[in-house]
Amino acid sequence: MIRLYLLDDHTIVREGLRAVLEAGGMSVVGESDNVTTALGDIIRLVPDVVLLDLGLRERSGLDLLQQLSGRGLPTKVVVLTVSDRPWHVAEATRLGASGYVLKGASGDEVVRAIDDVVHGRTHFSGEVAARAVEAANGQEPDPMAALSARERQIMRMVVAGMSSAAIGLELHLSPKTVDTYRSRLMAKLGVHDLANLVRVAVRLGVIDGDNG
Helix, strand or coil, rough: CCEEEEEECCCCHHHHHHHHHHHHCCCCEECCCCHHHHHHHHHHHCCCEEECCCCCCCCCCHHHHHHHHHCCCEEEEEEEEEEECCCHHHHHHHHHCCEEECCCCCCHHHHHHHHHHHHCCCECCHHHHHHHHHHHHHCCCHHHCCCHHHHHHHHHHHCCCHHHHHHHHHHHHHHHHHHHHHHHHHHHCCCCCHHHHHHHHHHHCCCCCCCC
């Protein structure tokens, strides 16, 4: 039986997913609405697949992918989100997602995506595959290409409103080190204050006006 973990900040979405997945013979072993709780649960439970929303209230789902990468867990990740932005697709794939499905998809497609990644395949919705090709072909310039993985992670946390002290606590860095990363990434993006950094983040789809 395939063991699943759900990360979405809308309870009704998790309840609906649980009903669909359990009806399909799968087991939902845990769920959460935030990255910090989910990370601890996933390390402890080691589910076969995580269904991951990107547009969470406090942190991006990309942060969970970032923190899972390099841990050597056999868990696969399928992103289930409203965003079909090329940057989101490319970044999720770069961070290790095996599937990317839009929330407008049917329950059958979600089940197929889970089955695909469990059996070592990838699964991208048709629309998503087109966006991935756009990103790969450079049709949408990516100003963040110059940022390191750590700088991208800290950027997402900064624009989510986290202080340097809070970010440092989460990532086991000193606030001074966080400030250094923050200054460096802002210089690379050509912005000089938080307001402009947030505007860039919204334009690039790093954060959404609509939590997706």
